[in-house]
Amino acid sequence: MKDRLHDELKHILSDGLITSLFQPIVDIDKQEVFGYESLSRGPSDSPLHAAPVLFDVAEKSGVSGELEEICLTVAAKNWSAHALDSYLFVNMSPSILLPPRFRGFRLMKLLHQYHLKPEQIVIEISERYPALQLQELKSSISWLKSQGFKVAIDDLGTGYSGLKLWADLKPDFVKIDRHFIRDIHDDLVKLEFVRSLVDLSSRLGCTLIAEGVENQAELNVVMDLGIVFIQGFLVGRPKPYPTADLSSLPDKQQLVPKSTGKLARDLCKYIEPVEPDVSLREAWERLQKDINIFSLPVVHEGRPLGLLHKWRVMELYGSQYGRALFEKRPVIHFIGRDSLVVDQNSTLDEISRRLIEEDFHYLKQHFIVVNQGIYAGLGTTRTLLKQITQERIEKARYANPLTQLPGNVPINNELDRRLKRQLPFSFIYIDINDFKPLNDVLGYQIGDLVITRIADLLLKHFNHSSDFVGHIGGDDFVVMTEMESVAELTHEVQVAFKAAAHSLYPQDMIQKGYMTALDRDGLQRNFPLTSIAFAIIRVESPCDYKPDQIADFAADAKKQSKKADRFCYSRILI
Known part of the structure; x- marks a missing residue:
């Protein structure tokens, strides 16, 4: 039997009989495909059709490197035929990334041959295989990143040194093995394990991908934990062509507003x-x-x-x-x-x-x-x-009529609650720059549309279960969050807001890059097209401050944000 499998593998390699399938990786928040993982298979009528058997026989036969190179070539060739803008995830074992086997120029030549760019490719390194020569592996990963490739750790939690790889390689993505996602809604140990990974990824600035999401209950828990990217049969099985089924994702319009009160x-x-x-x-x-x-x-x-x-x-x-x-x-x-x-x-x-x-x-x-x-x-x-009903009544009573976001009373209550909890958090004050000229030139209907768009963007980007988004009034908003990647999120909101708001201006104003209106003294002058300013107060020791002190710090930071680079000012309260 062993000899027969070895001969079959030899036949597959010599004739290049590898098939590449694509499985989608979906962004839950944006409700769109983020990328596809290329999965290699042997011939359908072969005993080596399944990937585990195929690669196991190759490893025992000492030809893993040759098999992986053929798989990469087939994946690149098939992917180039579809001309998609999304990411392509490809698997590479640590051994093939180590010298003398690793040849960067051959990889770049392969991409050039099929008109692919490194920025489109995510290299997945499986944790299932030991990475004994860590320094050499780090050197190869560093080179890949310098060329524009992104890096992911695959199968986290199933192998030899996942957390060590995570710490040393500093990947862009970490894929949680399907074992920990399967029946997570019924398994408290799995839930706590994944929850700890979410917290760790937030602190390290890394993106998690939940593998093996197969039913609605698993999806609900993954969403509750704040994981945005998923892969699994629920959104798409591996197929010869890139496709996905997004029908199981929740309708954003039907999402229940997050509670702003008790836990x-x-x-x-x-x-x-x-x-x-x-x-x-x-x-x-x-x-x-x-x-x-x-x-x-x-x-x-x-x-x-x-x-x-x-x-x-x-x-x-x-x-x-x-x-x-x-x-x-x-x-x-x-x-x-x-x-x-x-x-x-x-x-x-x-x-x-x-x-x-x-x-x-x-x-x-x-x-x-x-x-x-x-x-x-x-x-x-x-x-x-009973508590949820009371909160809904309270929220409706004090909600901003335009955005339906919590107003001043719920904002003050939330700030007071967070200070009493004594957990570090960020208090973010958001203000729209040059909003009055926009209102005067384009009218109040456009002004209201700009305000609702920024509300939508804040809810979209600050969507963790512990996040709070409030509307003080006019063009002033507040966000409270325990996440540490605040600077990145605020920049994403600024970029998205610029695209959304500037599309509302007439073409001639966009070309000029400014609008002409009366200032507060009644004098006509030119104003920049509208943008957003963020004032970020990081409260490290909540027990040392009172709500009115935080409000004073935020008011001062708001003034500073108007003058700051990229309209973003941060201050840490120790």
Whole structure:
């Protein structure tokens, strides 16, 4: 059998019988394809058709390098035939990137042959294979980046040294292996692992891609965690031609506004849990003692296993001989294992969405709240819905009528809440430059359109579950966020706003680059086309400041931002 596979591989390599398939990588926020990964296959009628078998046999036969070069050539040839602007992701093992095998000029020659640019290509380095010669690998990666290539670490979490590769190679993208995405909505360990990667990627300025997203429940969790890029059967299977199915992505117009108030920990009540080996009789006595407890959490070594519902015990005891049959048995046999488990920092909207979407048979009465996977208490759906309703009423009462964003009262409440939480955050004041001349020259309808467009852009770019976007009034906005990549996001908003706003000017003004209007003294003069100024206050020690102090700092920073390079001024409060 071994000899037959070796001969088959030799035949495939000599005749170049490799097929390249393309699987989409989708940007959830923009609802568009970001790029395609090229996946290599052997002939469909060959025992080496599947990629794992093909590459495994090649490695054992000592021809991995030859196979990878053929795969790269086929991928480049097929990709060039489609002439797409999106990124092409190609796999390369660390071994092929090491000298003496690595030949940069051959790679550049291949791209030139098929009219491709390095800026279009993302090199994926799999974590499944050990990178023993790290210094040599870093040298090759540095050269690739200098030529314009982007770099991704593939299969993070499945191999030898993923975090070490991440730290040393400083990739542009990190792809989370599908193992950690599969059933993430039902696996608390996977959820916490991926959550830690999201936090790490935010701090390191790296983009995460979730692989293996196959159903709506997995997509919902990925979105809740703030991951923007996904790959998996839900949005497209590998095919000979680039295509994607975006129908499963949520309609942005139907997204529920984010909660601006309490988190799961604010609604949870600590109910003394029981161990899984406690008898049903003991648990029932607990339930009878307190008429306000309708479910008991069953916990082992601090981690929740499920809930024992009062109605379930009554159902068992209500059957003939039920009490005699079941009361001495451990509660582990009678718990509901479909209990909703949420992190204590989950927003109310995240919890309500999961309550509705994860089970279509009945609405759960309770949800389990955890802190880093350890039981913290129970929340009730009734309290959750009551709180959300109150927040919706409050938001509607104080929302800006034009943008529907939270106004001054919710902004002040949110600032006060963040200072009391004592977690570092950024307070960003946004103002539109030369807005009055725009209003005077183009009219208030265009002015209102500009304001709504900046509101949309802020919501689009500051879309993490903990982000807050408010509208003070007029052309002034506020953002509060815990993310650290604020400078990059503000620059992206400025670029997008310039394109959106300038399209509203008449062509002659765009060509001139200015508009003529009366200033505040009634004198006619030329004004630049409108732009945005960002004043960023990074609050590192929230407990040391009061809301009015932050407001004063922001007002001063706003003045500085009007004079700053690129209209962006930052200040850190230690």
